[in-house]
Amino acid sequence: MAQMTHRERVVAALSHRQPDMVPMDLASTIDSSIVVEGYERLKSHFGVSAQAVLTNRMMRVVDVDERILTSLDIDTRGVFPAGPPDVTIGEDRYRDEWGVERVRPAGSFYYDELRFPLAGEITLADIARYPMPDPHDPIRRKGLKEQVRQVHALDCAAVLNLPSAFVHRTQYLRGFTDWFMDFATDRRLLAALFDAVLEVSLAQCQEILAEVGAEVDVVLASDDLGTQRGLMVSPGDYRELIKPRHARYFQLIHDMTPAKVLFHTCGSVVDILGDMVEIGVDVLHPVQVSARGMDAVKLKAAWGDKLAFWGGIDTQRVLCRGTPDEVRAEVAQRIEELGRDGGYVLGAVHNIQPDVPVENVLAMYGHARVYHPSYAR
Numbered sequence: 001m002a003q004m005t006h007r008e009r010v011v012a013a014l015s016h017r018q019p020d021m022v023p024m025d026l027a028s029t030i031d032s033s034i035v036v037e038g039y040e041r042l043k044s045h046f047g048v049s050a051q052a053v054l055t056n057r058m059m060r061v062v063d064v065d066e067r068i069l070t071s072l073d074i075d076t077r078g079v080f081p082a083g084p085p086d087v088t089i090g091e092d093r094y095r096d097e098w099g100v101e102r103v104r105p106a107g108s109f110y111y112d113e114l115r116f117p118l119a120g121e122i123t124l125a126d127i128a129r130y131p132m133p134d135p136h137d138p139i140r141r142k143g144l145k146e147q148v149r150q151v152h153a154l155d156c157a158a159v160l161n162l163p164s165a166f167v168h169r170t171q172y173l174r175g176f177t178d179w180f181m182d183f184a185t186d187r188r189l190l191a192a193l194f195d196a197v198l199e200v201s202l203a204q205c206q207e208i209l210a211e212v213g214a215e216v217d218v219v220l221a222s223d224d225l226g227t228q229r230g231l232m233v234s235p236g237d238y239r240e241l242i243k244p245r246h247a248r249y250f251q252l253i254h255d256m257t258p259a260k261v262l263f264h265t266c267g268s269v270v271d272i273l274g275d276m277v278e279i280g281v282d283v284l285h286p287v288q289v290s291a292r293g294m295d296a297v298k299l300k301a302a303w304g305d306k307l308a309f310w311g312g313i314d315t316q317r318v319l320c321r322g323t324p325d326e327v328r329a330e331v332a333q334r335i336e337e338l339g340r341d342g343g344y345v346l347g348a349v350h351n352i353q354p355d356v357p358v359e360n361v362l363a364m365y366g367h368a369r370v371y372h373p374s375y376a377r
Contacts (some may be wrong), residue, residue: 006075010157028076028159033061037354116175135203213257226267250280286311324363
C-alpha cells in the first residue's frame with residue numbers, strides 16, 4: 001500500500017478503510033494530552049525548553065510542542081477555541097466563566113471543585129436567572145482559521161475541540177451529590193437545568209462551527225457517562241433525560257460540519273453504544289479497556305462496522321506500571337484487536353498521567369509506528 005499523509009491516514013481509518021498504518025494521536029484533544037509534570041520530562045528528553053501552554057486548566061494538560069509531535073510522528077493536531085479568561089481569586093484558585101470555583105490543593109496535580117454555585121435548595125426561577133456565559137462572545141472564534149491552516153500545512157488531521165454539552169457543566173453547577181439526588185427527587189428541576197446549559201452550549205458550538213466546521217476533519221464532543229463498573233445513571237435514566245438532549249447536540253454538529261464526531265466518555269458505556277450510534281456518534285474515545293464490558297475484541301466484533309475507536313492503550317496499569325516491553329505488547333494487541341479494516345486511532349486511555357515514565361510513552365508511539373499487524377502481512 002502506498003504511504004499516506006497523516007491526514008489521509010486518519011480520514012481513512014475513521015471512514016473504516018484500511019490505512020497504510022494505524023494513525024496515532026497525542027494532545028489533539030483536551031482528553032488525550034499529557035499532564036504538565038509528565039510533559040516536562042518529555043520535553044527534557046527531546047531537548048525542548050519552550051514553556052508549557054495549557055489547553056485545560058482544571059486537568060492541567062498541555063498543547064504539546066510541534067517538535068515533539070513531529071519526532072513521534074503523530075498524525076493529529078488540535079484546534080482549541082478560546083474563551084473568556086478565568087478570574088483568579090487566590091493562589092491556585094480561580095473561577096471560570098460558568099461561575100464554578102476551583103482550587104488546586106497542596107501537592108495535587110489537578111484542580112478540584114470548591115464551590116458549586118447552584119448547589120442546595122434551588123428553584124426553577126434560580127436556574128432561569130442564573131448568569132450563564134455569553135455564547136456569542138467573539139473570542140470563541142478568534143484565531144480558529146489560523147489554527148486550522150497551520151494544521152493542514154503539516155498535512156495532519158485537524159481535531160476541533162467543542163464545549164461539552166451539558167452533563168459535566170450541570171454537575172459542576174449543581175454539585176455532584178445534588179445532581180444525582182435530582183434524578184430521584186426532582187427530575188423537572190434537573191431537566192430545566194439540562195436545557196438551560198444545553199442552549200448555551202449549542203449556541204457556543206454554532207459560533208465555532210460556523211467559523212471552521214467546514215474545514216476540520218474531526219470534532220471532539222465530551223460528556224462523561226461511565227464509571228469503572230457501568231453507567232453513572234441507569235440506562236433508563238440516560239434514555240429519558242440525557243439521550244434526547246445529546247441527540248440535539250450531535251445533530252447540530254452533523255448539520256454544520258462533514259467532520260467525524262469523536263465522543264469522549266470515560267468508563268463502561270457498553271450498555272448504550274447502540275444509542276450513541278443512533279444519535280450520531282462516529283468515534284468512541286477513550287475506549288477504557290479496563291472497565292466492565294469494554295473488551296476490545298468484543299467491541300470491534302459488535303460495533304466495528306458502525307463505530308471507530310480512539311485510544312485504547314491502558315493507563316490504569318500498563319502505561320504507568322508496565323515495562324516498555326509490556327507497553328509494546330499492549331500496543332501490538334490493541335492494533336490486532338481494533339485495527340483491521342480501519343476504524344482505529346491509537347493513543348492512551350485519557351490523558352497521560354504524571355506517573356507514566358517517558359520510556360513508556362516512547363515505547364507506545366515508537367512500537368505503533370513500526371508494528372506490522374497480522375492482517376496486513
